[in-house]
Amino acid sequence: MSAPKIASSLAPARPSIPPARYGARLAAARATASELGIAALLVGVGADLQYLTGYEAMPLERLTMLVIPAAGPMTLVAPRLEMTPARRCPAAAGAFVQVVAWEETEDPVSLVAGLVRSSAGASAERRPRVAVSDRLWASFVLRLQSALSGAQFALGSDVLGELRVVKDADEVALLRLAAQAADRVIAQIAAGRLVGRTEAEVSREVRERLVAEGHESAQFAIVGSGPNSASPHHEASDRVVAAGEPIVLDIGGILGGYCSDVTRTLWVTGGDPSGGPDDEFLRLYSVLRAAHADAAHGVRPGVPAERIDAIAREIITAGGHGPHFSHRVGHGIGLEGHEDPYLVAGNDQPLRDGMAFSVEPGIYLEGRYGARIEDIVVCASDGPDLLNSAPRELLVVSGL
């Protein structure tokens, strides 16, 4: 079977993270841990490991763990079976970390605890502080707590949060590529047949096109038609798309390790001039459009994260739809689809140059219809840098 026939407009040369960058990130992580009095930073499989080593390890019951002690060599502990990819990762290939295999019948938690104790022993702390990565499984956390009894446990984000939340130019370039690829998929779906197909069929097409446009994988493909457009986390159902209703498309994947996430709202006419959006929807959409524009343009260094949420919320509330905007305005994005900073009431952390996040207000009239507009925005020194460029107006299409 051949791959789906979809023309790809992927650019030939793709930016990437230079291998030496992992050395710099590891050094920065150790320096921050040291400032915080953390004797060892223990990083399991996930985005933190990828950030520090470039290693995209599979999440397995067999422990893989990067051990960053306050001093001495950093060690990537991995099962024997995973030695080939572990040794190939940029941090190992660049000799920034040493790689130690554990055998099928060994206990890797004892191995990690031994590494922590031998380095913490030097500092002679009675209750050393140990940080574990935020996504580490409880099965590993509790075993480490037992093997390192007496240690105080903290979260890895205390160390890595400040580093990961600010994206460098290469990371922004990858986020932009991912955003542009997702934008092309929005355009393709808007130009294609929609009427008479199920949401699930359209969703499958979205996933195939995300990959065809250069994503390593499609992560989600929300297709909410008619009343389902009023359900923000609706996925895709067997409902058949009809003429004369809206569709919310909220789609994303991973490209070069970085996430895309874009939402556009279409209105499907079925080619019938009388099948266009009704006045209430047009009013709703124009409130939403203004809220999105003002929130996005409010982004600049120093503005509290919650202020962006408030800007959108004030406009939507003034437009009579306050209770219909039921979620925060945005979330950070990078190696993970949802990460710091969260743009939500109560988060007064100031935006900083290089932060990347979604701005995605929505208005949902339960049981009837709804709309959302989402872009990924980077906070640049001089204001917002919108990575998506798909048109933000209501996309009125025939769907035939």
Added chain:
Amino acid sequence: MSAPKIASSLAPARPSIPPARYGARLAAARATASELGIAALLVGVGADLQYLTGYEAMPLERLTMLVIPAAGPMTLVAPRLEMTPARRCPAAAGAFVQVVAWEETEDPVSLVAGLVRSSAGASAERRPRVAVSDRLWASFVLRLQSALSGAQFALGSDVLGELRVVKDADEVALLRLAAQAADRVIAQIAAGRLVGRTEAEVSREVRERLVAEGHESAQFAIVGSGPNSASPHHEASDRVVAAGEPIVLDIGGILGGYCSDVTRTLWVTGGDPSGGPDDEFLRLYSVLRAAHADAAHGVRPGVPAERIDAIAREIITAGGHGPHFSHRVGHGIGLEGHEDPYLVAGNDQPLRDGMAFSVEPGIYLEGRYGARIEDIVVCASDGPDLLNSAPRELLVVSGL
């Protein structure tokens, strides 16, 4: 774009878990927790939650957590945004659990801690024992430990392990369906073109076919050709498959919530009579085939898990390949691709009627080639029930 044109031989009626089963599982979990003196079982997103409630929640930074106290109502705590799917899950629809939403600016960990404290208060324990599901993220574990300071934390598998490790007839039926679907994909790939295509292309075809044959999603599609067949966890590379070499296919997905996982080894001749397997490979394969057969047929209730590993290892060692069988012989399978029981030296737990696991010996000559045979086997009262039925002989194919 239409779906890939692949004929599906999926059976029309699919077995499923009856909704009342979730009530029985919840009651059993509470009874076991009570026997262990556990004041509350806290279950985050993942297979444990799916097992107890039927809820396949997305892993999100927003906490979703099932709270099972020693007495009183069980509560599914979920973000407001996820109320629709949370309320629809069988355990909620059947009123076995109550559903409580937390709002976007609330702290869900405080909410959970309050539920635990109000129920533990009744038992007047000074240091209540609290169990958290094994896959819960450290970010939630440490926050719960802080909010419930004084509590002793244990792993959810202490409670749920004994329940989940034995599959009931409906679960076995789903595992069998998944295995049969994966078997069909093996047959399709063996019958198709291989020579001149990259491993990655073949791997993509495997993933598409797993879905076409009824899987909700493809989870992995290892295609190891030539020297890559000697790397057990090789994924799929840009290497082009040539005539006169083996391919290890190790593929799996999720069907009806349950996992498939099958491995077969092909030899690609390119249609050339002289391109068949050499004598050394044939000897290696015949040792492997005997090891697989004897290990699988050694399965019956009461046999220690490690004994199945030993049976395979003894035969492979006697065949001169002991050092080339570098991993355990198998892992449990069910809602998760890898779960208890692990068939590995050191695990002397006796096999029980209803346990399901892989039996997958392999022989790997690094840098040259290798082979593996894997079936999913259920331990039935009268011996092994092999869920896969794809031929286990070396599949010599033209690959044209």
